[in-house]
Amino acid sequence: MLFTAKGAVNWRVKDLMFFEGSEKKVEVVVAENAPSLRSLGQPFWEKMVATCNATILSNISNDKCDAYLLSESSLFVWEHHFVMLTCGTTTLVESVKTFMDIFEKDQILSVIFQRKNEYQSHLQKSSFAEDISSLQKRMSGVAYQLGNLDTHHNYIYHLDKPYVPDDNDYTYELLMYHIQGPVANYLRSEGQDAQTIRTLMNFEDILPGFEINDFVFEPFGYSMNALKDGFYATMHITPQEESSYVSFETNLDLTPTNCEIFNKLISILQPSSFDIISFNGIPNVDAKNHLLMNQIEEPLSCGYTMRFYEYMQTQENPLRAHKLK
Amino acid sequence: MLFTAKGAVNWRVKDLMFFEGSEKKVEVVVAENAPSLRSLGQPFWEKMVATCNATILSNISNDKCDAYLLSESSLFVWEHHFVMLTCGTTTLVESVKTFMDIFEKDQILSVIFQRKNEYQSHLQKSSFAEDISSLQKRMSGVAYQLGNLDTHHNYIYHLDKPYVPDDNDYTYELLMYHIQGPVANYLRSEGQDAQTIRTLMNFEDILPGFEINDFVFEPFGYSMNALKDGFYATMHITPQEESSYVSFETNLDLTPTNCEIFNKLISILQPSSFDIISFNGIPNVDAKNHLLMNQIEEPLSCGYTMRFYEYMQTQENPLRAHKLK
Secondary structure, eight states, X not given: OEEEOSSOEEEEETTEEEEEOOOEEEEEEEOTTSOOSGGGHHHHHHHHHHHTTOOEEEEEEOSSOEEEEETTEEEEEOSSEEEEXXXXXXXXXXXXHHHHTTSOGGGEEEEEEEEEOOSOGGGSSSOHHHHHHHHHTTSOEEEEEESOTTSOOEEEEEEOSOOOOXXXXXXXXXXXXXXXXXXXXXXXXXXXXXXXXXXXXXXXXXXXXXXXXXXXXXXXOEEEEEEETTEEXXXXXXXXXXXXXXXXXXXXXXXXXXXXXXXXXXXXXXXXXXEEEEESOOOOOOOTTXXXXXXXXXXXXXXXXEEEEEEEOOOOSOBOOEEOO | OEEEOSSOEEEEETTEEEEEOOOEEEEEEEOTTSOOSGGGHHHHHHHHHHHTTOOEEEEEEOSSOEEEEXXXXXXXXXXXXXXXXXXXXXXXXXXXXXXXXXSOGGGEEEEEEEEEOOSOGGGSSSOXXXXXXXXXXXSOEEEEEESOTTSOOEEEEXXXXXXXXXXXXXXXXXXXXXXXXXXXXXXXXXXXOHHHHHHHHTHHHHSTTOEEEEEEEESSOEEEEEEETTEEEEEEEEOOGGGXXXXXXXXXXXXXXXXXXXXXXXXXXXXXXXXXXXXXXXXOOOOTTSEEEEEEEEEOTTSOEEEEEEEEOOOOSOBOOEEOO
């Protein structure tokens, strides 16, 4: 099935198509005495998703979680919390406000809103500063920037309220830039199919027992949600040569395996740089081809320690410039 | 003398003042049979500079060149060419058009327009794509991006017309990020004076025999123009802690001395990363504390070979995040 990505930022200077995977993410936890989020039903989530100009493409479910695949985005809903990732020019903050409207203030235990670095911020409908000003009218939060402005960084805004995450509450995010090699070439080619991408990514090996729901975009681009019990994984690929970007995220605890999933993805996609962001887990990748350029560790008042690591390769020989026009 | 920087991009989230030294630059060469640019006189240049919302603060001159210090910007005018650098939200492209209005098309031999990476491009009055669309209505040019979008890069647009630069026609630009150490601390302090900055920068040593014209901004920030015969050097400092940036540029040939001036400035300002851009010269810095992360070499159809080098330090120990709110 083919579909044109809607949320994407396209910037065309004659032959160059620039596509920025400008991701935003929100994770919200509500109290045990609040209504079950799953029982709100698909019509509610359709409306919430529409608020930020995304649409639901398909969904999978198990006992613990409903996973919706959106236009270049994902939504995971458990009984008392949800995670939503969007990209392109979506206005995720509007969805957050739509969600908060139906709950009492004291039923909201945790809100974490993230936004990654953007390089064409003039193409976005709002800035991070505007997003947090808007959220700040509904709640009292704090905001941080992890990483320097002139290179990779991640913005976070969270509700400034004590919260105690479960012992097994981890999040690991892997953001890969400038993918290279045969798999990257396939992802940039026409006429892809989902099964080939699943095989190339080796999902059977890295996500054993997970149910997979995925989508191939036109002319290229790929999104994947995976579920197994209460665990999720999600992957979004924007393979365009000059600005390729792949994100992978999971709530599996990767510590015992030294981030084996991340190591495998890095080896398959050969990014020239990548970032790892974690909440509570301590990532330990085997980055033999990359240098750790920057690392940030910030204990947050909402109960998580957030970590940010930026890895890069050196460029041994001079490259040519990108011709724009 | 104190003056508030006008061209700067300020982004305030409560206590964080973000200042982006978003530089733009243009260099134009006119034919020998065109009117002398110096004879156009200061009123003409005042008007041209006003077109992009800058003002002339002061000037120095010698037999070869008039050097104007602008609000966070610089303008150097020789008989048949000029160089103008602006920063902040100035619309340099409007000044270029104002200049071109008074010349016949065949009197314009070379136009090179550069724009550095921006991280808050939504605060700019125009994008690079818009700039080149606007210039393209007046001339036929080509555009390149040197460096990747997600880290340091430089955009260039130039008139696509054969031009043969003189053998001694070099330009070297040094762009330093995240300056550290005692001189950086002084530059961020209140009550600075120009003489102390000249001494700390060791201008007597690195620019011997140059006449210096400089300016200290309020609450901080520093601009300097230097002239000696047909040679210029210019420096602009935006020292704000979270986004510090210092640019230095000269048309001296740095090759025979292995970029000794750059080595000394890097050692004084201790940037955690820096870029070098050159036209025709091959920079050879002694970057013992930095890694060469990226290098680009592009022969341009306007007769110059443009080179771009990105140097970074690794971050050995985790840092804390920047608190924004």
